[in-house]
Amino acid sequence: MTGRQDESLNKRIRTDISERILSGAWPPGHRIPFEHELMAAYGCSRMTVNKALAPLAEQGLIVRRRKAGTFVARPRIHSVVLDIPDIAAEVTARGEPYGYELLSRRVGRAGSSEMAELGLDAPVKVLALRCLHRASGRPFALEERLINLDAAPEAADVDFGETPPGGWLLGHVPWTQAEHRISAANPSRAIAGALGIETTTACLVLERQTWRGADRITHVRLFFPGEAYDLVARFAPRQEAAG
Amino acid sequence: MTGRQDESLNKRIRTDISERILSGAWPPGHRIPFEHELMAAYGCSRMTVNKALAPLAEQGLIVRRRKAGTFVARPRIHSVVLDIPDIAAEVTARGEPYGYELLSRRVGRAGSSEMAELGLDAPVKVLALRCLHRASGRPFALEERLINLDAAPEAADVDFGETPPGGWLLGHVPWTQAEHRISAANPSRAIAGALGIETTTACLVLERQTWRGADRITHVRLFFPGEAYDLVARFAPRQEAAG
DNA sequence: GAGTGGTCTAGACCACGTA
DNA sequence: ACGTGGTCTAGACCACTCA
DSSP, rough: OOOOOSSSSHHHHHHHHHHHHTTSSSTTTOOOOOOOHHHHTTTOOOOHHHHHHHHHHHHHHHEEETTTTEEOOOOOEEEEEEEEEOHHHHHHHHOOOOEEEEEEEEEOOOOHHHHHHOOSOOOEEEEEEEEEEEEEEEEEEEEEEEETTTTTTGGGGGOOTOOOOHHHHHHHHHOOOEEEEEEEEEHHHHHHHHOOOTTOOOOEEEEEEEEEEEEEEEEEEEEEEGOOHHHHHHHOOOOOOOO | OOOOOOSSSHHHHHHHHHHHHHTTTTTTTEOOOHHHHHHHHHHHHHHHHHHHHHHHHHHTTTETTTTTTTEOOOOOOOOOEEOOOHHHHHHHHHTTTTEEEEEEEEEOOOOHHHHHHTSSSSOOOEEEEEEEEETTTTEEEEEEEEEETTTTTGGGGGOTTTTTTHHHHHSHHHHSSEEEEEEEEEEOOOHHHHTTTTTTSEEEEEEEEEEEETEEEEEEEEEGGGOOOOEEEEOOOSSSSSO
8 A cells, every 4th residue: 555665664554544544445433453453464563553553543533442443533623733834934935035124123111001912910021023024025924022021031132123033032932832813803004004005904813922831921913914824724633532 | 740640651751751841841952861761760661661752752842863862842833723613612602692594505516616616627516505603693704605515415405594504514424634724804795794894894714625535525614703703722832743 | 882762572461341 | 251452561673873
């Protein structure tokens, strides 16, 4: 079924099986060969078969029941994996020249709306940036970013005139957790002006809040004008936890 | 560090390590104990340690290099897991009464734009539905759905006047693959009318294409008005495939 | 060369669910 | 009672890579 040689055996068993499931050859509910049958088929030990099947069960692609056997899971739409690329990488991947421009920069105590965005109780020192990302010269995304300088003081010394803050932060400030929020909104007058669109043009809004432990590091809100941008999600087989 | 007893040992090792990484105790770049050190620490065989570490490496949470050792990966934002709930469940989860209404229903050969949406070459018989989902009586989402009747002929006999097609399809037509596309758009005049909004109001648009094997089953496009709806994604540690 | 991870074996015992 | 998966052991050989 496959001609791969450079792959480990347990991975080959795994891909063989998941290919059969994803292609529909083995429909939901179909019984997968027993471990001892796979041992014989691939001429390997039971441990190797198990190392192939365990991750599939954890993914939720298959369901294993003692005595009964192993079955193709019944997929449900619950969650998908969404790729959220780095803007510069995304633009260059499209074959367009990437451009970056810092529109404004301000250091100060967080105002009440900024405190709300960073989820803070007490006003802390923040760096507030507004930047424009371009593709082939045309505005591609507007970025509004807050950086908590109590959590990431090094950021105060960086000139973000040429370096997009997202890339710098990823490289310099470790983070442990993030949350994304995706919505649609009409841009404010200022944002519309920067993007060269009307306030009636729908924008995709991507918000991201990033933590290191309990500290909020940064909050970013990206406006993508109109239908110029899509987020594409591939199918994720994860469902309920498998027994 | 943990008191779990009912968990398998390899899983306990795994969660111990990922907890230390996610909590920040082991920062990116930190060297994780060698396999033989973990064997000694947990009093187990190397295979068990390996079974704990291999999935972490596959996730991209750690990076393993021969001779050098195992290290905490430098996280990059690349992909997140997005929950895309069933609309009826989502509305009721918010504590609002859910309402459903079928606006139009048509059976026929696919037109050229419908063929493009379903990704078809030849015109097939399709069922085209337009439905409105309500929360507390107010329009919550407009659904435009195409069902390929060649692939799912049972759908032709269903009265979708009371049953939302999404739920029916999930329960009756197995699928193997799906793709989502998320964008923002201004609604057409017809859609704006059905949702009771202006054509200038930004909408979040969620498109989903579903396959069974090579057959396209259904295409759905959901319009959520304005900022009434968010998609929230939790952090997913998956990054590049680890060598 | 020496130490690391990558992979595999041929057993073993146990838990569980069906019969 | 029996057959399945769940887990683990104590080795083994290899490939890679750093010193």
